[in-house]
Amino acid sequence: MRIRIYISVIFILIQKSTSEAVSRPxxxxxxxxxxxxxxxxxxxxxxxxxxxxxxxxxxxxxxxxxxxxxxxxxxxxxxxxxxxxxxxxxxxxxxxxxxxxxxxxxxxxxxxxxxxxxxxxxCYLDFPEVELSPKDGKLHIQFINPLELYRDTPALRNLDNQKDLDYTVKTEERVNNTTCGAKAKTCETSIEFSEHRGVYCVSLTGKIDWGRKLNLRSKCFTGDIRIYTSFTVYLYAVLGVVLLFLFITGIIILLVMKFTSEIKKKSITAFPKLLVFKPTQIHLCEPLKLYPETVTRDLHIEPKEQTTLIKVHSDEELNSGDEDMVSKDSNSENLYRDNGLDEDDQSNSPIGYDCPHRP
The missing domain is CATH 2.60.40.10 (Immunoglobulins)
Incomplete structure (x- = not known):
């Protein structure tokens, strides 16, 4: 009887386990x-x-x-x-x-x-998007601070006292290691290249405190990052030089005028007093003035009475020179005649000989 009971219990257990195995997913x-x-x-x-x-x-x-x-x-x-x-x-x-x-x-x-x-x-964090631009002859790099970008993610949520971000910028020429403050909204740096390339490529990686690694981010900039001085810079430089030259010239002119006036004062005091004209003697230095003289235009000259001059000789001269006188008188008479002059003409001449002979 007991054997039958045991067999029945075992059968029920086997059937129950079989049904559970079939129904279990x-x-x-x-x-x-x-x-x-x-x-x-x-x-x-x-x-x-x-x-x-x-x-x-x-x-x-x-x-x-x-x-x-x-x-x-x-x-x-x-x-x-x-x-x-x-x-x-x-x-x-x-x-x-x-x-x-x-x-x-x-x-x-x-x-x-x-x-x-x-x-x-x-699990790694992606490096934020990077912006590249030329600045002061270098390649300027800027991106959002990952500590700010991933603050509410499972990687950084509720983690206080974060340290600064350490990141690396790698180019074909060099590798630069730099940091970004934990409280900074954006991170930025500049990379210098030794020569013009036309295409400038950089690769950035980083690591946050407690082993939070940032995946590699690569980006290239196509263009020219060299500095070209604009025309206005040269124009301002030229204007500055011109203004400086004018300023210096003005100062030199003022100094020359000042020194010249001082030299004049000193030279005047160096001359003797005799050479210094008093104010009352200024008229001596004035030029001569010509005054017109009143002249009568219609001038009439009256003729004077002609006086005959007789030369008086001594007796001896008369005796010795009678003949000479006669001959001279005849010659004189002939001369007057030859010249067409006679006594009447001489008397009527406006210009007479009015000087008497000495006795």
């Missing part, structure tokens, strides 16, 4: 993690989607775990992650149908910390 497969700058998503596959199942998701680390139920084959678990610079997470997914739960399927460990050795999946 199969587990999900290929659970994977997709992480980027703005979030983390868990994905999985299920062989029989015709069954009325939903999925039970657990986000776990060594200390905490959070759960969520979804009918989809993926779930954004960004809000379920516990921000921590050293946390390593993994995801467990199970299928549930009719109160029955399947076996779980686990993902690989993942972390935003590049230095986490026990994480098979490393």
């Amino acid at each position: 199969s587990p999900p497969v290929n659970v994977s993690i997709q992480c980027d700058s703005y979030g983390v998503e868990a994905r999985w596959e299920y062989p029989d989607l015709s069954q009325d199942v939903h999925f039970f998701v657990e986000v776990r680390d060594r200390e905490e775990r959070k759960t969520y139920t979804t009918p989809n084959l993926s779930l954004n678990i960004s809000t379920m992650l516990v921000p921590s610079p050293t946390k390593v997470h993994f995801v467990t997914v199970s299928a549930v149908r009719g109160g029955q739960k399947s076996d779980s399927c686990d993902s690989d460990n993942f972390s935003f910390n590049e230095d986490a050795t026990n994480a098979e999946i490393k």
Whole structure:
């Protein structure tokens, strides 16, 4: 009797386990993690989607775990992650149908910390978009500070006291390491090139505190970054030189005038007083003035009475020279006649000989 009872109980247990195995859903497969700058998503596959199942998701680390139920084959678990610079997470997914739960399927460990050795999946942040432009003969680089851009993402959420951003700019010629302040909205720097290329390419990488690495960002600028002096600069330079020359010339003229006046004063005091004209003697230096003389135009000259001059000789002269006198008188008479002059003419002449002979 007891044997029959035992056999019946064993049969019931076997039948119950068989029915539970038939009704229990199969587990999900290929659970994977997709992480980027703005979030983390868990994905999985299920062989029989015709069954009325939903999925039970657990986000776990060594200390905490959070759960969520979804009918989809993926779930954004960004809000379920516990921000921590050293946390390593993994995801467990199970299928549930009719109160029955399947076996779980686990993902690989993942972390935003590049230095986490026990994480098979490393999540990196994308380097922000970079703007390139010429400035002062160099290539100017500017981008949004990743500490500001990713402040609300799972990688940096609720993490205080962030250190400055360290990033590297690499070109074909050199590698520049620089920093950007934690509170700065934008980061910028300039790279100098030794020669004109036409195309200038740069590669940027960076690392945030606690091993948050930024993916490589490459970008090129096509154009000319050299400095060309504009025409206005030369014009202003020329105008400046001209104005400076005029200013110096004016000063020289004023100094010359001043020194000249001082020299004149000193030279005047150096002359003797005799050579200095008094104010009353100024008229002596004036030029002579010519005054017109009144002259009568109609001038009438009255003739004077002619006086005959007789030369008186002594007796001896008379005796000795009678003949000579006679001859001279005759000659004189002939001469007057030859000249057409007679006594009447001489008397009527306006100009007479009015000087008497000496006795």
